[in-house]
Amino acid sequence: MSTEYNPSEIEPKWQKYWEQDKTFKTDKEKDKPKYYVLDMFPYPSGSGLHVGHPEGYTATDIMARYKRKKGYNVLHPIGWDAFGLPAEQYALKTGTHPRDTTENNIQRFKEQLKSLGFSFDWDREVNTTDPDYYKWTQWIFLKLYEMGLAYQDDVPVNWCPELGTVLANEEVVNGKSEVGGFPVVKKPMRQWMLKITEYADRLLDDLDELDWPESLKEMQRNWIGRSRGADVDFQVKGYEEDIRVFTTRPDTLFGATYMVLAPEHETVDHVTTEEQKEKVEEYREQARQKSELERTELNRDKTGVFTGGYAVNPVNGEEIPIWIADYVMLSVGTGAIMAVPGHDERDWEFARKYDIPIREVVKGGDVTQGAFTDTESGEVVNSSNNEISLNGLPVKEAKEKITEWLEKKGYGKEAINYKLRDWLFSRQRYWGEPFPIIFVDGEAKPVPEEELPVTLPDVEKYEPSGTGESPLANIEEWVNTTDPETGKPAKRETNTMPQWAGSCWYYLRYISPEYDEAPVDPEEEKYWMPVDLYVGGAEHAVLHLLYARFWHKVLYDCGVVSTKEPFQRLVNQGMILGEVEYTAYKKEDGEYLSADKVDEYDGKLEKISLEEEEVDKQGDNYILKGTDIQVEGKAHKMSKSRGNVINPDDIVEEYGADSLRLYEMFMGPLEQVKPWSTKDVEGVYRFLNRVWRLIVDEDTGEIDEDVVEDDPDKKQLKTLHETIKKVTEDVEGLRFNTAISQMMTFVNDANKWDKRPRPAMEKLVVLLAPFAPHITEELWEKLGYEESIAYADWPEYKEEYLIPDTQNFAVQVNGKVRAQLEVDIEKSEDKEYVLGLAKEQQSIQKYLEDGKIVKEIFVPGKIVNFVVK
RNA sequence: GCCGGCGUGGCGGAAUUGGCAGACGCGUUGGACUUAAAAUCCAAUGGGCGGAGUACCGCCCGUGCCGGUUCGAGUCCGGCCGCCGGUACCA
Numbered sequence: 001m002s003t004e005y006n007p008s009e010i011e012p013k014w015q016k017y018w019e020q021d022k023t024f025k026t027d028k029e030k031d032k033p034k035y036y037v038l039d040m041f042p043y044p045s046g047s048g049l050h051v052g053h054p055e056g057y058t059a060t061d062i063m064a065r066y067k068r069k070k071g072y073n074v075l076h077p078i079g080w081d082a083f084g085l086p087a088e089q090y091a092l093k094t095g096t097h098p099r100d101t102t103e104n105n106i107q108r109f110k111e112q113l114k115s116l117g118f119s120f121d122w123d124r125e126v127n128t129t130d131p132d133y134y135k136w137t138q139w140i141f142l143k144l145y146e147m148g149l150a151y152q153d154d155v156p157v158n159w160c161p162e163l164g165t166v167l168a169n170e171e172v173v174n175g176k177s178e179v180g181g182f183p184v185v186k187k188p189m190r191q192w193m194l195k196i197t198e199y200a201d202r203l204l205d206d207l208d209e210l211d212w213p214e215s216l217k218e219m220q221r222n223w224i225g226r227s228r229g230a231d232v233d234f235q236v237k238g239y240e241e242d243i244r245v246f247t248t249r250p251d252t253l254f255g256a257t258y259m260v261l262a263p264e265h266e267t268v269d270h271v272t273t274e275e276q277k278e279k280v281e282e283y284r285e286q287a288r289q290k291s292e293l294e295r296t297e298l299n300r301d302k303t304g305v306f307t308g309g310y311a312v313n314p315v316n317g318e319e320i321p322i323w324i325a326d327y328v329m330l331s332v333g334t335g336a337i338m339a340v341p342g343h344d345e346r347d348w349e350f351a352r353k354y355d356i357p358i359r360e361v362v363k364g365g366d367v368t369q370g371a372f373t374d375t376e377s378g379e380v381v382n383s384s385n386n387e388i389s390l391n392g393l394p395v396k397e398a399k400e401k402i403t404e405w406l407e408k409k410g411y412g413k414e415a416i417n418y419k420l421r422d423w424l425f426s427r428q429r430y431w432g433e434p435f436p437i438i439f440v441d442g443e444a445k446p447v448p449e450e451e452l453p454v455t456l457p458d459v460e461k462y463e464p465s466g467t468g469e470s471p472l473a474n475i476e477e478w479v480n481t482t483d484p485e486t487g488k489p490a491k492r493e494t495n496t497m498p499q500w501a502g503s504c505w506y507y508l509r510y511i512s513p514e515y516d517e518a519p520v521d522p523e524e525e526k527y528w529m530p531v532d533l534y535v536g537g538a539e540h541a542v543l544h545l546l547y548a549r550f551w552h553k554v555l556y557d558c559g560v561v562s563t564k565e566p567f568q569r570l571v572n573q574g575m576i577l578g579e580v581e582y583t584a585y586k587k588e589d590g591e592y593l594s595a596d597k598v599d600e601y602d603g604k605l606e607k608i609s610l611e612e613e614e615v616d617k618q619g620d621n622y623i624l625k626g627t628d629i630q631v632e633g634k635a636h637k638m639s640k641s642r643g644n645v646i647n648p649d650d651i652v653e654e655y656g657a658d659s660l661r662l663y664e665m666f667m668g669p670l671e672q673v674k675p676w677s678t679k680d681v682e683g684v685y686r687f688l689n690r691v692w693r694l695i696v697d698e699d700t701g702e703i704d705e706d707v708v709e710d711d712p713d714k715k716q717l718k719t720l721h722e723t724i725k726k727v728t729e730d731v732e733g734l735r736f737n738t739a740i741s742q743m744m745t746f747v748n749d750a751n752k753w754d755k756r757p758r759p760a761m762e763k764l765v766v767l768l769a770p771f772a773p774h775i776t777e778e779l780w781e782k783l784g785y786e787e788s789i790a791y792a793d794w795p796e797y798k799e800e801y802l803i804p805d806t807q808n809f810a811v812q813v814n815g816k817v818r819a820q821l822e823v824d825i826e827k828s829e830d831k832e833y834v835l836g837l838a839k840e841q842q843s844i845q846k847y848l849e850d851g852k853i854v855k856e857i858f859v860p861g862k863i864v865n866f867v868v869k
Numbered sequence: 870g871c872c873g874g875c876g877u878g879g880c881g882g883a884a885u886u887g888g889c890a891g892a893c894g895c896g897u898u899g900g901a902c903u904u905a906a907a908a909u910c911c912a913a914u915g916g917g918c919g920g921a922g923u924a925c926c927g928c929c930c931g932u933g934c935c936g937g938u939u940c941g942a943g944u945c946c947g948g949c950c951g952c953c954g955g956u957a958c959c960a
Contacts, residue, residue, distance in 0.1 A: 215872090
């Protein structure tokens with residue numbers, strides 16, 4: 001063993017020890033308070049960990065290790081969200097079974113995670129692709145099915161020919177697939193849907209109780225998108241059925257001058273007149289061919305066609321023309337709107353273009369210039385019939401009054417609309433959970449619980465079957481089965497579940513991974529749930545977190561879990577960007593172009609990347625040294641194509657896992673986006689070296705002789721207990737960066753002491769242990785302890801040691817600091833005494849001479865201020 | 870467009886409740902040790918000005934910009950500007 005701090009020796013040593021000793025196996029006893037700290041479920045990709053992963057994992061690991069020391073029973077598990085597209089696409093290319101790819105990737109991830117010293121309980125590892133796991137995913141689906149929350153529907157789905165699969169709305173970004181960026185078209189297909197909309201209100205309302213970032217809750221609220229308004233039925237001239245519209249502005253009903261149906265709306269055929277038929281059909285065909293992208297494009301020149309039909313406005317009996325236009329979406333509201341051009345920007349634009357009358361019904365703007373949409377200041381006008389008048393009312397009251405009237409007359413009722421849609425839950429892929437569903441005589445029937453799991457068969461080819469069905473459709477011997485109840489021939493469902501399925505409930509499986517009567521052991525569940533701290537990236541803000549909450553509520557309703565919400569406290573770690581890069585722009589003629597002019601330049605530009613030494617700072621900009629040419633200085637998202645990916649393995653090799661962990665926490669606040677800087681890793685590495693030398697004599701490898709058995713003196717106790725206090729509070733608040741700087745300050749102080757009292761040194765080691773577990777285990781051992789430091793008690797600070805002998809005051813005159821004052825602690829609360837002392841200061845007197853003191857401010861322990869005129 | 874977040878030294882960031890802006894780290898500069906270098910240790914380090922003249926003292930400016938409240942504002946209020954994230958014909 002070397003005598004200097006050598007992470008490459010001590011880190012593997014302790015990792016091996018923890019593994020063999022099962023140091024972090026979760027205690028089965030339930031006499032202690034519990035703490036469940038969870039990381040977001042990793043997908044074991046082929047490229048291994050990047051430095052973003054350990055950020056969240058280190059944060060949770062520090063919490064886990066800290067809570068163990070505080071006497072908690074800690075559940076800190078890990079597992080694999082291992083179904084998914086990449087392994088399947090790799091299989092398409094190479095023929096390798098996704099199971100093998102997945103297994104290899106998991107192996108790699110595990111090694112990397114272990115090399116970082118995370119204190120996971122590896123005996124609870126779960127894997128979504130394990131039949132013992134997905135048996136319960138299927139079981140939960142059966143519950144959903146039994147509860148009427150899973151249904152089949154022929155829906156126009158987002159079909160991605162390139163991926164050979166259907167995507168959820170959330171997986172389509174700007175009309176292209178989120179994965180790979182391939183085109184997506186609408187295609188009707190039989191699909192499984194989950195009725196998440198039935199839980200919309202609860203998903204919305206229960207957000208209030210959660211300790212989550214406000215921004216994230218807001219994103220979920222927007223996603224659910226609850227809006228209050230009214231459903232109003234309009235009679236159609238010459239057709240028996242009404243058209244129902246949803247509006248958030250029933251107060252503007254008198255201003256409706258036309259109606260618009262989505263081109264796909266089923267009533268279009270019934271209202272279209274003979275002479276308009278051709279135009280309408282043509283328009284509908286155009287709309288059908290438009291991709292999602294084109295229809296929602298920023299270029300919003302509104303188009304539409306008059307159907308020839310008329311609807312009757314229930315408030316005034318007026319006949320208004322019915323149009324179709326693709327600015328109205330079938331999937332929003334009822335797929336039909338009453339158009340009020342005076343008070344809706346889209347309707348205003350449309351009415352302008354097609355010369356439809358614009359009527360003012362809320363006073364406050366100029367409807368000839370644009371729609372007046374303010375609902376706070378307006379006053380309703382031109383809105384009365386024989387029975388009711390809204391005139392003179394503010395918008396809010398008018399809404400209530402007209403809604404009541406509509407309801408009384410049977411023309412409509414108050415209604416709540418959601419942006420949230422039902423969840424498209426099937427995929428035409430191989431590498432996912434099979435549905436526990438068979439079709440007997442074409443009718444869907446659940447596979448009995450005893451028959452679970454329905455396992456994935458091996459296939460020869462991973463290509464989609466060509467019909468859009470999954471590769472499973474080609475496995476005759478798997479597809480064809482018999483109904484265990486009747487013995488009739490049956491066919492299996494060939495769709496598989498989306499990747500979200502497995503990650504919707506994994507946090508429950510960790511609680512009792514071996515339990516074989518339900519997804520989770522009810523007794524264990526009552527003890528461990530809810531998750532006390534959940535850390536992960538903001539990219540899961542809506543999808544994963546909304547789906548998991550939905551499933552959790554379903555499981556709550558059928559008595560599987562005891563809490564309404566799964567994740568009590570949630571934190572999003574910020575992304576770690578690559579190192580700052582400097583880029584200069586060069587024109588075709590070889591001249592540099594200043595970075596601030598790049599936007600206005602039309603020609604081709606070459607990007608030249610520069611070293612830090614070639615760049616200077618000038619004002620707020622970076623310039624090429626010795627010139628006035630501005631260059632770009634920016635940290636970019638890490639990506640393979642940019643080549644700025646930092647591999648944690650390299651950092652571990654050079655500085656050790658403890659330094660990597662410490663650096664990732666020291667960079668800045670956990671939630672914030674931060675640029676990586678390898679140079680800065682050296683700073684924390686030096687700090688660890690200083691800690692080592694504080695305790696170990698590098699010549700002998702023994703405890704340094706300046707580490708003495710004496711008790712710390714008063715000054716040392718003060719520094720120590722300040723450190724204990726700050727580190728404790730900061731860890732609780734996840735402010736790891738400032739916790740670390742406090743320990744650095746302590747070490748800088750202790751370095752100046754002649755003798756270093758052993759009790760103080762030991763407390764430092766314990767404080768540091770959650771952050772840098774390897775070096776502290778080694779030091780703990782050197783200090784003579786035989787047990788791991790993992791369960792060594794967290795030190796408590798004593799308030800009495802924090803009290804200083806003297807108190808410093810800043811003495812201000814008119815708010816500017818002019819002197820410092822040191823006051824005996826006993827007298828520091830004595831206003832008259834301190835003020836008197838302050839006035840005697842020479843440097844203060846010259847300010848007091850010139851005028852009269854009009855006010856004296858005294859803030860105990862902090863500041864004295866004289867206001868002089 | 871709408872919603873949310875953020876603007877502090879050369880850089881990452883600190884200041885948790887309105888009370889001495891710049892903790893801690895990086896970088897830079899100087900010094901000690903060394904044949905030398907690395908490592909380590911010590912010191913200085915927001916900008917400007919002035920008085921000394923030998924490491925001492927003082928003044929002014931300074932937390933994106935403009936204004937306000939206050940004895941006192943990085944922190945609170947109003948109005949802008951910029952960057953990042955989310956979302957978008959949501960009726």
